[in-house]
Amino acid sequence: MDLVSAKNIGAGIAVIALAGVGVGIGNIFAALVSSVARNPAARDRVFGLAILGFALTEAVALYALVIAFIILFV
């Protein structure tokens, strides 16, 4: 196997981490929907927290993406 195809396969493997991030973001918004359904008055406060959690979880996805970019381009 030559270096270029090994790099491409490695970059593909690196983004498997996105599966976990998908589960995490799904969890966050599932919890958001159910908590807003139970107490619609709390919507504004809970939404800010959900967005914060979303940003923190999404950052994990981007760590994986950065590793993939480093494998591919650097």
Add this chain to the structure above:
Amino acid sequence: MAAEGSSSIDALGQFKLTTALGPLGASVNFTQANLMMVVAGAAMLGLLWIGMRPRAMVPGRLQAAAEMCYETVMSMCIEQIGQEGKKFFPLVFTLFFFILFGNLVGVFPYFFTFTSHIAVTLALSLLVFILVTFVALKEHGWHFFSYFVPKGIPVVLTPLLVVIEVISYLSRIISLSVRLFANMMAGHVMLEVFGSFVVMLGGAGFIFLFPAGLSLAVNVVLIGFELLVATLQAYVFAILTCIYLHDAVHLH
């Protein structure tokens, strides 16, 4: 991707630093990232200065924006840190708006996102980390080191947990800086990749015009997403600074 041949996408070329402001800038290594920092700082100062000049009882549009900036950050400080948070307000305000305007100027064409460089974000997060440690030492003295010993655990586990706590404390530097850097870099690389698709597919022939238009549509959506991410990451950076300062002031 049938027709682009051997040409590959140079996704990271956009982050290359060049000197700005002609020979004068070149002689002092004044890069376009530095220029954008000046632009971001000037934009924020301009908004505050021009906005607050009327000092009207009923604010106009700019004054309302300036007041909203102030109140958002002030309430963030007080909610997260407590009443002591007021003395950290200038730091959090500066960090938030420096990063916010740095992220936002990057969305404009021909501008440069200085927060997409790990050197910049690492310097910012080191500043926060050193300041937080300094504040904690000043407030609590040697008692600060009890922060690394969780309460109510078996004695046998203590050495292990202390090591874990110290590592998690130190990893704040990396997580804070890499989060901002990765978000901005990944967003701009994605814009570049889809932009290259438009050019490659658009030049490849009549059949490829539809996928080229699709890539263009994706790019438009991504710009909107970038606006969201730019605001969100500045907010996350500021709020994490507040949370760390809360830990430093109150020790749990």
